[in-house]
Amino acid sequence: MKSAILFALVSTAAVARVSIAQNPVPIQTLQRQPGVAISGEVGDVVGNDFVLTDGTGQIVVDAGPQWYHQINIASGEQVTVVGEYDEGDFDAFSITRSNGEVIQIRPADGPPPWAGGPQRQDR
Template sequence: MNPKIFLPLMMIATIIVPSIPKLVQAQTQTQTTRIGDLGTPQGITISGKVQSIVGNDFILDDGSGQVIVDAGPRWWREVNLKQGEQVTVTGEMGRAGEFDAFRITRADGSAIEIRSPEGPPPWAGGPNRAKPKK
C-alpha cells in the first residue's frame, strides 16, 4: 500500500477505534445528570432535594448546584411537593433558564406526569390541549 495513504489511515484508526467502546457505552447507559452540568438536550433526568416551592415551580438542589423546575401551571395539574422531598425529574432546559418538567418521580416511586416531551406543552394550546384526568 502507498505510504502516503497508509499512514493517514493508521492515524485515523488510532483515534477512532479506542473511542468506539465509549460511544457504545454512552448510548446504552441512562444516567442522572448533575444540575451543575445541565445543557440543552431534551429528556434529561436530574435528582435532588426540593429546597423551596412557589406554586408548581420549585428549586431542586443536588449538591452540585440548584435549578428552578417548572412543572406547568397549577390549573393544569397541581404537583403538591414538600420542601425537603427527594425527587427525580425528567425534562429539558427551557429558554428562560428553568428546567421544564415532563415527569416527576417521588422517592417512593410514584410519578407525576406533567406533559409529553413531544411538541409544545398542552397548556400552550394546540391539539394536545385536553386536560389530564386526575
Template sequence: MKLISLISFSLLTTGIITLSPLVVAQTAISSLRDTRTITISGQVKSVVGNDFILADHTGQVIVDAGPRWWQEINVSVGEYLTVVGEYDEGEFDAFSITRPNGQVMQIRPQFGRPPWAGKKD
C-alpha cells in the same frame, strides 16, 4: 458477507435497544445545558405554586411543572425527587416527576406543545 452484515446489524440494533436507558442517565445540576430529555435528582429547597427549586451536591435549578390551574403537583420542601425534562433558558421544564416510593406524576409529553398551551389561566 450479507449474513455477517445482517448479524452485525442485529447486534448493533440489540446494543442500541439495550443501551437506550443510558440516554436519560442522571445529570448533575451544575452540568445542565439547553437540551432535550435529561434526568436530574435532588432535594426540593423551596416551592412557589408548581415551580420549585431542586438542588443536588453540584448546584440548584428552578423546575417548572406547568401551570397550577392545569394540574397541581403538591411537592414539599425537603422531598427528594427525580425529574425527567429539558433544560431551557435557565429553567428545567418537567415532563415527569418521580417520588422515592415510585409514584410518577406525568406533567406533559416529551414532544410537542404542552396540553395547556393556548389555554387561559
C-alpha cells in the same frame, strides 16, 4: 440487510435515550437536550415551580401552570425529574418521588398541552 442495520441503529438510539433519562446528571452540567434526568432535594416551592438542589448547583423546575394541574411537592422531598433545560429553568416531563410514585407532567415531544392558555378548548 439494510433493514437489519437500520433496526440496530434505531434500537441503539432508543436504548441510549432511555439510559440518559435514567441516569441523573449534575445540575451544574445541564445543557439544552430533551430526556435528561436530574435528582436532588426540593427547596422552596411556589405553585408548581420548585427549586431542586443536588450538591453541584440548584435550578428552578417548572412543572406547568396550576390552572392546568396541581402537583403536591413538598420542601425536603428527594425527587428525580425528567425533562429539559430551557433558558435558565428545567421544564419537567415527569417527577419521580423517592417512594417510586411518578407524577406525569407532559409529553416530551411537541408543545405542552397548556400551550394555548386557560381558554384552550381541548384540555
